[in-house]
Amino acid sequence: MRVIVAGCGRVGSALAVRLVHEGHDVRIIDRDPKTVRLLPPGFTGRVLHGNAYSRTLLDAAGTGRADAFVAVTSGDNTNIVSARTAKEVYRVPIVLARIYDPRRADIYRGLGITTIASVRWTVHQLHQMLLHRHLAPEVGFGNGETLLLRSQLPEYLTGRPLGELEVDGEIRVAEVTRGGRSFIPTRTTRADADDLVTFVVAAEALNRLRGFLDKELGT
Template sequence: MQVVIMGCGRVGSALAMAMQKRGHDVAIIDRDPSAFARLSAAFAGRTVTGVGFDRDVLVEAGIESADAFAAVSSGDNSNIISARVARETFGVDRVVARIYDAKRAEVYERLGIPTVATVPWTTERFVSALGETSTTTEWRDPSGSLAIAQLDIEESWIGTTVGRFQEQTGARVAFLNRLGRPILPDVKTVLQQDDLVFAAVLLDNLKDARAAARSPQLASD
């Protein structure tokens, strides 16, 4: 996959290295050339100096053949403008923007542009939004036997209650992220399209829980 990233700050540089580690071709844009110093010496992608919503700069970064685009600069306006240019002008399918204003984030989610607020696990959230399945455990208890991890869910789970999801996967849903906002569910909470599911799972059962969540749910008795 070819990925273009706008913004080489802390998140952008970490995202560039994460995507490269997964075997993707990466180009990263920043108006300040000194920002590229944040990249690891192992970075093998392209660096492009310029404004990330300038069409010529995007073309230089390879946007015309890009499979994914992430706008992660420090400015909401710059991020959403560049995300819209990538989606609407160049037809990039996988586009995600970092948005600090939660109210704006909800609006752009409704327009079909996934957004990521400034929250923990930001890099992994972007990796997921760009179409990658992360196997990273976000948190472990001190004993190392319990994890809170994001579970990618198969489409058939949408419309299912959290209680049924827990029964079939063996995972306890700790919280949901819905349109950039955390939700503490109960067993009657219904899973919705684009919910991010974070569950507490014994590490010995994590692989099975991930597999169950990615599989169609079992038919009701």
């Protein structure tokens, strides 16, 4: 997977190092050449210096062929402009942006950009959202013990009963959106191509659901 990381601070550098160690193609963009000191010797990712929203720099980083773009600079304005450019101009499939001012979250969401609140999220969570992009929780209940999330089903599940994805006390299929229309399925309802499914899942069972949806996808 090719990932463009805008910002080589503590979060961006740590995420880049982790992805490189896993064999991903990582390109970092940062204004300050001194930030490379946060990268370990022998770092094999590519580092470019300049503004993360510069079209020239984004072209040089290969953003048009990127699988994901992560904006984690120290400025909200830079993050939103670069993330929006990646999504709208370069059509990058996965775009994540860090925010410092939570009041701006609605702006990002209105643009279809997933946001990461700097206080509440860690490098590990960014990593999970990149590699398990189908499973970003939308709502949490109580103290986060139960989650509501939506996922587009992988192709290999087409024709399979949705009940196969349920586990008593852990995972329930609550709703399906198919062809723009929503309905509540039964356990015998068979999955169709491009189904968008809403799950209610216990937080402790999230990895189990990931296993169902990531199987045979190589993620």
